[in-house]
Amino acid sequence: MKIVFLDAATMGDVSFAPIEQLGELVCYDRSTPEEALERVGDCEVMIINKVKVTPELIDAAPKLRLICEAATGVNNIDLAYAAQKGIPVRNAVGYSTDSVVQATFMHILSLVGNAPYFDNVVKSGDYSASGLFTDVSVNWWELAGKTIGIIGLGNIGSRVAKVAEAFGMKVCYYSTSGTSHCKDYPSLPLDELMATSDVISIHAPLNERTDGLIGERELQLMKKSAFIVNMGRGGIVSEAALAKAIDEELIAGAALDVFVTEPLQQDNPLLHTRHPERLRLAPHVAWASAQARTRLTAIIAENIRTELSAK
Numbered sequence: 130m131k132i133v134f135l136d137a138a139t140m141g142d143v144s145f146a147p148i149e150q151l152g153e154l155v156c157y158d159r160s161t162p163e164e165a166l167e168r169v170g171d172c173e174v175m176i177i178n179k180v181k182v183t184p185e186l187i188d189a190a191p192k193l194r195l196i197c198e199a200a201t202g203v204n205n206i207d208l209a210y211a212a213q214k215g216i217p218v219r220n221a222v223g224y225s226t227d228s229v230v231q232a233t234f235m236h237i238l239s240l241v242g243n244a245p246y247f248d249n250v251v252k253s254g255d256y257s258a259s260g261l262f263t264d265v266s267v268n269w270w271e272l273a274g275k276t277i278g279i280i281g282l283g284n285i286g287s288r289v290a291k292v293a294e295a296f297g298m299k300v301c302y303y304s305t306s307g308t309s310h311c312k313d314y315p316s317l318p319l320d321e322l323m324a325t326s327d328v329i330s331i332h333a334p335l336n337e338r339t340d341g342l343i344g345e346r347e348l349q350l351m352k353k354s355a356f357i358v359n360m361g362r363g364g365i366v367s368e369a370a371l372a373k374a375i376d377e378e379l380i381a382g383a384a385l386d387v388f389v390t391e392p393l394q395q396d397n398p399l400l401h402t403r404h405p406e407r408l409r410l411a412p413h414v415a416w417a418s419a420q421a422r423t424r425l426t427a428i429i430a431e432n433i434r435t436e437l438s439a440k
Contacts, residue, residue: 131192132433133172135160135180140199143422147430148176162186169193174433179391182206187214195219195436197429200416202362204335219432223284224424225416229332230288232415233360236384237328239409240356242269246406273297278326280319280342281333281361282311289330290314301326305333305342323350328358335362345370349379356382360415363388372398375407384409 130152137145138158148154157168160180169175169190175182178199184207187193196211198220211218238244246267250256256264277293279286282302290300290313300314301322309316319342323329329351333339343357343366351357357380359366368389374380385399391413393400402408 130174130437131155131172132174132176133157133169134176134199135165135168136178137176139178140422140426141417143419143426145426147427148433151430151433165189174437176429177205179205182211184210187211187216195433197432199425199429201225202334204362217436219436221425221428221432224428225418225421226284226288228418228421229285229360229415230292231418232386232411233285233289233330233332233358234292236358236360236386236409236411237272237330237356240358240382240384241272241328243267271297272328275299275327276301276325277328277330278302278317278322279314280322280329280331280365281305281339282314283332285360286330286332287311289332298328305336305339307338319347320350323347324352326355327352328356331357331359331361331365333361333365335364339365341365341367343367343370345373348374351380353379354381356380356384358384360386363391369398372402375399375402375404378404380407382407382409384411386411386415387413 132148132152132154134154134156136159137156145154160168165180165186166189169186171192172190173192173194174197175190175193176197176199182196182205187210193216196206196216196218198206198218201220201222203218203220206218208218250264273296276299279290279300279302282290282304286302293300301317302311302314303319303322304316341364345367348370371383375383399408399410
């Protein structure tokens with residue numbers, strides 16, 4: 130059995146041994162759409178992370194028996210066409226929960242704690258020259274007693290809620306599906322959540338209900354002291370509207386791990402704000418702790434083993 134991974138570089142230095150035990154694994158660091166068409170001709174299993182699986186790519190692989198998504202989201206795959214061709218699609222669920230939750234609070238704590246400022250004031254020599262044992266010229270605030278509004282209370286959002294409670298935060302959420310399945314926390318309309326939360330944390334998939342969910346109007350509803358963190362998908366928050374909100378100091382700050390176009394383009398307005406100190410930007414890495422990538426590889430291998438052994 131030939132297994133082709135079209136963008137294996139997205140996995141870093143993780144061992145593919147669990148997959149290699151199942152067949153001949155051929156890895157390509159990255160593949161353009163044209164290269165992908167040439168590389169899947171004789172494969173039975175296609176593994177992709179962000180490569181777009183179009184009808185043309187599926188048709189270019191006449192022996193294809195299984196598509197494995199090396200992630201949870203499958204919005205890069207034409208699911209309807211795969212189903213029409215009788216080719217199952219298997220994603221990976223739950224592998225990155227701990228990783229994303231930890232990265233979420235890394236950004237939240239950095240924002241509310243003004244971490245870059247305090248780091249720089251020591252390294253720059255300003256602290257040494259100040260003559261004071263402390264620097265209280267820039268405020269930071271505690272999470273205890275503040276409200277976190279979570280958009281998307283799935284596996285990751287639920288864990289974020291639990292950690293937030295451990296910090297003494299009040300939790301509310303907005304259901305992007307329209308079904309308020311969790312009774313542990315109040316479910317609010319989006320406008321109310323935006324207006325009342327001190328921290329807004331996004332953990333939703335990108336679909337027809339969430340694409341463009343947070344735009345200029347929604348950001349204007351936020352408190353000027355509030356922060357927004359997007360760990361879901363880039364298209365959920367308008368980047369132009371967010372850059373404008375940062376420029377105009379309508380909100381206290383934001384952190385993003387995901388972008389509409391990845392990698393982030395140099396002309397993106399988020400890279401040209403007047404207040405870069407209010408932003409934390411990361412290269413879509415919240416999912417990718419060393420442990421998470423090891424778990425992901427094991428899940429992909431199990432998906433291949435389970436699906437193809439059943440046929």
